[in-house]
Amino acid sequence: GQQLNQSPQSMFIQEGEDVSMNCTSSSIFNTWLWYKQDPGEGPVLLIALYKAGELTSNGRLTAQFGITRKDSFLNISASIPSDVGIYFCAGQTSGSRLTFGEGTQLTVNP
């Protein structure tokens, strides 16, 4: 089946720093989604990408759908303590199930 490689697995940064994480796949996806999961909660959608090359922002978050359709990245600028959590990418081909990456655990030190 399809697999997503998400990196890094974990990040420890200082408040105010920028963060970048990415997902790559051996398969092509038509949709890339980025989620954040807080402890004890379900994942919450941050950004959805539907076109190759698309660059979308949501506040301090920016995500891009790779030109090859096999990768995507998420950037967080000027991190703050509430950015702490697990970030998941998810890819989808038309009409198929979501495939999730393994997650990036982000820790922000004040």
Next chain:
Amino acid sequence: SAVISQKPSRDICQRGTSLTIQCQVDSQVTMMFWYRQQPGQSLTLIATANQGSEATYESGFVIDKFPISRPNLTFSTLTVSNMSPEDSSIYLCSVEAPSNYGYTFGSGTRLTVV
């Protein structure tokens, strides 16, 4: 986006027993999805629940272990049957968001089997 109410939020169960998890959505949806998230892991799709038909299970998941009901377009249940400690996980339901903008998740059920 759709609002999902999932319950119980957590439970501690004895091995060999069964637990039924409920998922209620505030709008009618065609498909509801059930995921498992093992400790420290990513999300794995268990099955897709369609109203009026049997659920479609992913490889590695079977109806006898994870029976699903979908009596109407706003509600579904997942039962974890004959539980063992290996079933200790977070179980999440999900629906496609309006305008096909991604998928919305419930807050999950944290299950511990002792």
